[in-house]
Amino acid sequence: MSALDILKDQLRMRAFDGVLTERLVQDPAAHGLGRLPQSAKPDATVHSVCGYCATGCSLKVHLQAGRAVNLSTHSDYPVNLGMACPKGWEALTPLAASDRATTPLLRGRDGELEPVSWTAAMEAFCAGFKDIQKQHGADAVAFLSTGQIVTEEMAFLGSLAKFGMGIVHGDGNTRQCMATAATAYKQSFGYDAPPYSYQDFEESDVLIFVGANPCIAHPIMWQRVMRNQRDPEIIVIDPRKTETAMAATQHLAIQPKSDLALFYGLAAHLVSIDAVDLDFIAAHTEGYHDFVEFLADYSLETAAAATGLDYAQVSRLARLIASGKRVSFWWTMGVNQSYEGTRLAQSMINLALMTGNIGKPGTGANSITGQCNAMGSRLFSNTTGLLGGRGFECAEDRQTVADILDMPVERIPDRPSLAYNEIIDAIDAGTIKGLWLVATNTAHSWINQKRFRRVREKLDFLVVQDMYHSTESAEIADLVLPAAGWGEKEGVFINSERRIGRTRKVSQAPGQALADFHIFRLIAHHWGCAELFKEWSSPEAVFRILTRLSHGLPCDITGIDGYADLEREGGIQWPFKKTEREQPGHELKAQRRLFEDGKFYHANGRAKFIFEAPRPMPEPVNADYPFILLTGRGTSSQWHTQTRTSKSDVLRKLYPKNPYVEINPEDATALNIKPNSKVCIRSRRGEVEATAVILASVQPGQVFMPMHYRITNHLTASAFDPYSKQPSYKACAVTVHNIHS
Missing domain, CATH: 3.40.228.10 (Dimethylsulfoxide Reductase, domain 2)
Structure with missing residues (x-):
């Protein structure tokens, strides 16, 4: 029986409503989501929250003959009020990229990635990770997720991995930003x-x-x-x-x-x-x-x-x-x-x-949050914190979650995961041997990139689940699972102001690509833990589970009655309790802030003053490395590792194709560096070449490089905040010289 047949059987037994199930059976190419949102007609306009940054703009996506053909802005949405940035205007373009992952890819004995069926991919996935766990223990497998997939998928991934597959260690790339x-x-x-x-x-x-x-x-x-x-x-x-x-x-x-x-x-x-x-x-x-x-x-x-x-x-x-x-x-x-x-x-x-x-x-x-769903990740990814902001260490929290999910409490780990940097350290130490990357490009974005490339060689099995087979991480994977992207699946994002907004399926994923949600369902079946997730039959079903999990917490959203509420209200900021909704004459405010009553979330209701003396910069300048390298965003048309923005001809014209470094005119004169000349930037970890841009926007003794180019993180240093474990990307010591001098 093929993996697709298995998926059909799952859908028949447990699945969505009868209409959508019938579509799935008749149209296998839809791969678990149907051609259109249930509420959409072949020629229609649907509202969908953008999948780039955490602003959470709503876009109008226009459908023609069941296909997304254009988009415009949503003037009534309380976030963007009819505005959009260049990335939003080009949001549909990356879906049609020629390097989409359209079939599972498995690395063969010849060292090449070759197309395989979903059945073969699932057999390889389960055998690879189970063999590692059998040989080295459950803690020898970890996952790294993202702030880019919908909240329902984040919750499913974290719950599947930790409650179903026995994986304790999993973190998200929100560790890098939030x-x-x-x-x-x-x-x-x-x-x-x-x-x-x-x-x-x-x-x-x-x-x-x-x-x-x-x-x-x-x-x-x-x-x-x-x-x-x-x-x-x-x-x-x-x-x-x-x-x-x-x-x-x-x-x-x-x-x-x-x-x-x-x-x-x-x-x-x-x-x-x-x-x-x-x-x-x-x-x-x-x-x-x-x-x-x-x-x-x-x-x-x-x-x-x-x-x-x-x-x-x-x-x-x-x-x-x-x-x-x-x-x-x-x-x-x-x-x-x-x-x-x-x-x-x-x-x-x-x-x-x-x-x-x-x-x-x-x-x-x-x-101000970075990724489109970093706030969803922070609350519901079930990585270093238990669902809803609870603690894995707390027996009461574990029991509450087990009761809500109707699963044995013994399935829930009693300790938190290692953080992202600690997972990398554990791979380096040889205690983690298998890694599963979901919608994140660690081989580009992680700090001190050369070290990660070296550490990857210590893994026995690396699985990358992504929209594209061409990412730096997919290129070095043992198994690539083709995933649907924004616009090809349903779910919710939570934006910077805590607003929960719906994102819609407006396009069919190419080839055999599946929504991450359905990849997780397929894995649960092949792993043998699908019974634990029998209620997790659709994204909206999971959203309703999350509302139950939020009960009594600061993020309580029990007042939201499914996706229709979010559509009608223009997104809803948490908290929104059921008791609040039931108040006579209740009217939901479009804009709401916290702490209006002066009550905070510590047990005594008070906020704490927390402070500590400043510490020296981990890597100050010296005679050998006299410049401070600053990193950050380059243009409004670039996004993170450019995995999606590079697919748009329009966006590519709005930013420099090749890496560049900004240098103060005084320093450029002293080093005999001319505008647009090639320079070498060297840190203690490596050296890269970039085009010199001479600008007074950087101070003497400082240089700036955008984070979007793959070479930038060859320079950055492995320094971390001791409390958040977040990497210190923004400042390290470098030297700069003219290549032709």
Whole structure:
């Protein structure tokens, strides 16, 4: 019996509604999802949340004869209000790429990847991982997932791996972008809870962006800032003069990794001039007096000295924070991807708490999320935390989840997974021998890339599940499983402001590619644990399971009655409890923020002041490596490892094809480097070539390279935040020289 026959039998026995099941039986090419959303007609328009960044824009996808032919923007959706960035406009193009994975590929004895049937692929998958577990123990297999697939698939993957396959260790590539924010919020607020609504961009008097470049990374969020009618002050704190800094009212070009000293100096000054909200502090926080004692060694003078800023610049920022107006703090990867990122994020949380700038319009300490579903990953991926933000170590949490899922509690691990970097270390140490990558491109994106390439050779079995057979990770895999992408499956994403929005199937996956959801169902059958997941019959069925799992948690979404609710309301921000929905005269607000009542998620209802002295940069400059390499997003048309954006002719024309490095004119003159010449950038880990771009946007002694090119992470260093375990991509020491000199 073929794997497709097995899938048909599963669908007949357990499956979706009768209409869709009939379609599947009659149309095997649909591979478990049908040609169209159930609600769509052959010529129709459906709304679908974009699958690139965590802004969560809704797009109108236009269907003709059952095929997606075009898209436009959704003017009524409360996120993007009719706007879209270049990536959104080109969202359909990557689906038609010529390098789509259309059949399973298995590496043969000759070392080449060859097409095989799904049956052969499943036999190889199960035999490969089971043999490793039998020989080396259950902990010898791990998985690394993503912030790119829908929430239902994340939950299925984490539950299948941990409860069905006995795999303890699994993490997501959200460890690379959002772990710091999640950890900071958990420690400070008691739960991973970004408090804001996008409306706060428009209602703030003072917006402070730290290590954030929303002009490039989140263009629609920046458009929301531009809609602000309050004549706001926009402060950008960043070593590099980014596009956002150019549009700001003030740019503070600090020295790399000096921001923690800056915020402690600002906090000390606010205390010294009594510009703090003592009533809010007394009623809603703990640890403030210890924080004040800690601040005795800090001042505006120490902040200016540490950052290289003029005292007047620091003083002006202090006055703005102390103004009594609506102040909001916003950060992204410049904070998160740091060796002390958790404490840096908390230094902004502390400033918001001590001035009462939280829980009110236009305020907050606000982490801007990166990937389209990083928030879904943080809550429901079941990787380093148990479903819904619970803990694997907690017996009560394990029992609650087991009861809701109707499975033996013994199936649930009693310890958390290793983090991403620890999984890589375990592979290097020889204790993990099998790895399963799902919709993530570790062989491009992981820090200190040469080390990962070396470590990969220690794996007995590497499986890559992806849309494309051409990714750097797929090229070195033993088995490639072809997956459907955005627009080829159903589910929900959770965006930066906690809004749950529906993404729709508008196109048929090519060849034998399956939605990740159905690959997981197929694996469950072949592994022999399908009975545990008999209720997990469709994405919406899983979404309803997740609503039950959320009951009583800060992310409670028991008030959402399936996908129809999300369609009708234009997405719904968590929390949305069933009791809230049942209130007389209830009307769901389009924009909602957390902590309006001053109650936080620690047991005592208070937020915590958390702090720690700044630490030296792990890899400072010296005579041999005199430059600091900064990394970040290059253009609004590029996305991560360019796996999808490179498939669009339109997007490719909007960014440089080849890697480049930005160099200050003073340094270029000293090194005799001309514009557009080839230069060599070398770190302690390797060297790469790039085109020189001479710009004053970087300070002397610093250079900048976009993260999107595969060579960039040949240079970055293996440094990690001790609390979030997030890599410190943003600063390492390099040398630069003219290749022809």
